[in-house]
Amino acid sequence: MDWRRYLRRLTRQWRSSLQLRTVVITVLLSAVAIGTVGAYMSVSIANNITDSRTAQLLNATEAAAVQAQATFDSAVEVGGLTELEAAGRNVLDAVSRATATTGGTSVALLRAPGQGGQPALLDTFSVGFQVDEVISDELRDAVVDADQQRLYSQPVELSAGGDGTAPGLAVGTPLDIPQAGRYELYAVYNLSDAQRTLDFVLQTLLLAGLALVLLIGAVVYVVVRLVIGPVQVAAETSQKLAAGQLQERIPVKGDDVLATLARSFNGMADSLQRQITRLATLSQVQQRFVSDVSHELRTPLTTIRLAGDVLYDQREDFPPATARTAELLHTQIDRFDSMLADLLEMSRFDAGAVQLETEPTNLVRLVEESVEAVRPLASEKGSELRIEAPGGYFEAEVDARRVRRILQNLLGNAIDHGEGRPILVYVDSDEHAVALAVRDYGIGMDETAVKRVFDRFWRADPSRQRSTGGTGLGLAIALEDATLHEGWLEVWSREGEGSCFRLTLPRRVGDTLRASPLPLPPDPPEGESDD
Template sequence: MTALDWRAWLQRGLNLWRSSLQLRTVAITVALTTVAVTIISGYMSISIATNLYEDRKQQVLAEARQATANAQQLFDNAVTPTGAIDLDAANSTAGTTVLAAQSNPGGTEYAIQRTEGQSSAQVLTPTATRDFDSSAISEELTAAVAADDGRVHSQAVELTSPDGTTDPGIVVGGAIEVPTAGQYELYLVYNISDVQQTLDFVQQTLLLGSLLLVLTIGLVTYVVVRLAITPVRVAAETAEKLADGQLEERIPERGQDVIATLARSFNRMADSLQSQITQLAELSRVQQRFVSDVSHELRTPLTTIRLAGDVLFDQRADFAPSTARTAELLRTQVERFESMLSDLLEMSRFDAGAVQLDTEPTNLVRLVEDSLEAIRPIADAKGSELRLVAPGGYFEADVDARRIRRILQNLLGNAVDHGEGRPLVVHVDSDADSVAIAVRDYGIGMTPAQLERVFDRFWRADPSRQRSTGGTGLGLAIATEDTVLHAGVLDVWSIPGEGTCFRLTLPRRAGGEVRSFPLDLPPAEPLDSGAIETSPLLSAGVDDE
């Protein structure tokens, strides 16, 4: 399996872990149970092993003391009234005496050895059983026995059998004083493989019991979690369907427990939401129809008023000054009314889903230049200098030029109205996938609360401010809808006292999507802050694709 396959499997596992509460609950429960059972079983195993070994050790020590005492008594009794002793006969009898003191004579090996560094009138021939392993006696044990402190000493060892296997064992040594021959050492070797077999059986039982316990807890957890999670999963799926518009979906109600209570409460909530959503949808349709009908109905009288107003405006030179001023005001307000009516009609078309794009390859730099020229008279009246920053690139994109021009007119109009007479900079840049236009002013800016509502319908940041470009509160809402039609992104940055920047990012090809943002928000300043007020127009070279 390749590294890519491993990563794919790992990613699937991570996704399953994140998405499945049931898996996480069962896995965590089994893991914690395994840790707890392992600790408990380990403690029990160590405790049982210690107790078995200590019990057997005490038994061995008791037998060794008895054997040492018997051997000492044998040698003491072997002395004749004349003070002589038959060492060979006593040595021969000593082995039988030592083995007679053991509870398991066939499993015990012994040896009688002379303590080094002695001189005596007689020497007892060292003796040992045939299978006695002298390598089991360590130097530490020999030194402790040779000290002859009246005690027996033991040491745990591994015993190697003729077939090469090893068994646990205990070596016990004690000192014996042989008349006329000096000090000798009695060593007894005990094979305690029966204790190891008992311990292995106990450990296997503990291991099997632990595994069965963990599996049982895991199975019980799975069943319990499934019983608890299934209703939650059903509720989540039903909620998803409700969110997708399937308002008739409900949770099945069974029983009288808390899950059934949850289902009934959820269904009542869904009934209430369905009723309210249906009512709001009906009201929205009525509202949209009302706006659409009123807007269309107002077209005819507005056209008549416009014609009459134009006639009066053209003849204002023949009127008295107050009447002439009235004709001028009438024409201005009719134009504003006509603009607002056009915005309302456009919003009604968006709401009805009756808007289509008419895209064609368009040079956005040229489009921006045309929009700047269109708003230049208003900007000059406000004292705002217009600047264009276009470093060159893939500026041609498949767009509906009329709608993009409308977006720019809204953004530029807002920048002029709120720019406080300071320069207005338009940035245009692109990459292979996207084209971006940023409109930056250095005016009053907006607060975070205002930024949250800047794209809402009929909302204005400051209705009391004098505007030069209308002001129905629908401009940015329409710009947002036009951006969505192009699968683009319209976002905003603003800080009070530092100005505002709107950034329009569009895919270069119709049907594409925005994958990158060629311009930062706000874009890097073409000039330092000290030169903002007086620098001349910036217009970099434009490279057509």
């Protein structure tokens, strides 16, 4: 889906861009800090506006109540009960005018419940609203039960026309009217002006907070870009140097810390270029020397071989000491010839002049041919050769000559170090890889030997008699052949338990190995153990 692809792209961008992470984290933390401060300021301002407005309205209501009480007292003194009706309406008009300046919209005068006798005034006087819709029972109970406190208030919702409402405040206070009993005076105020002020303040804080967050994000982006930019240039330059472009350098601008870093980096690159160039030159000279010596030795070696073969063929006519000398000469000439061939092969590997000649190959058949070729030698040493091939995708695109050379080398080592015990050759494969392993149960190697077993001209036991000759380059060449296939040549060994070499190759040229079809060492066949 598109959103999943977008999410993966965003995740890769987040992981790869230090600049993006820095800006986003800074903006988020700044937004949290500014939001916390803004919320605190909003609550404080709202409480202050509400408290100030409430105090103002309470004062206005208290003044109106005092005026109303004085009006009723005067009306009773002058005209008695006959003047109370007119006084009640005059009081409502006077209170309405007095509270209008502070947002008052409605006034009501209600007779307190629970009083006996015929009222001298109407039970209810109201101007501007229906009492039951605005004045709650809780507020009336508080005013009726008033003892020392004279003013009570309660937030209310006022109709603002249509379906809208406006915030309001209802304030009530008791009145004791002579000869009429106890009444309740209520004034209702519209707080829309205070709400508009509060909304304006909150909107201003919100816009200021957003602007501040964006400004911080812009500043951080600029600062991080100034710092990350040179680092990205350094990273790109180092990648080019690693790819072999040794002439690449970081541009140096100014005298700040980044410029100092660039100069140090360039100095390091210059030193590395000189060292790499010198080592490359020495390597080329060494490779040329080995190749030239190997080729030049071919001609005299051929002459020596011909002469040695003549002496070897006539050794039965020589005295015993001379015959033994002819045999030793023949053996060492063969070993010298093998060493020259291995040196030439290693020089081609070092020069990068080796290419694979792949073809579809059945590994089981190749293993059978290699095992049959060394079976007589194994019989002389008392070792039994067995092949374990459970089946599977055995055909693969490999260079059969090189794989056969690897296998023959591994079999020769197993015969030399197998102590006459059985030698197992495992072959297995899966859809992506093929593998073969040679397992012996001989003397084995310690950890130091395992780490150096693929080094050139290194032998675990130089004094040990070998049946297959050997130049000390066999495993090194085998490792190069495996690497040329983009495969693995691995070893497992323990002293007294034997050794196991495992070769893993991709089934098709260009494939990448992820796992080997065989464990290291492989599991023994059913009915047998490693003991």
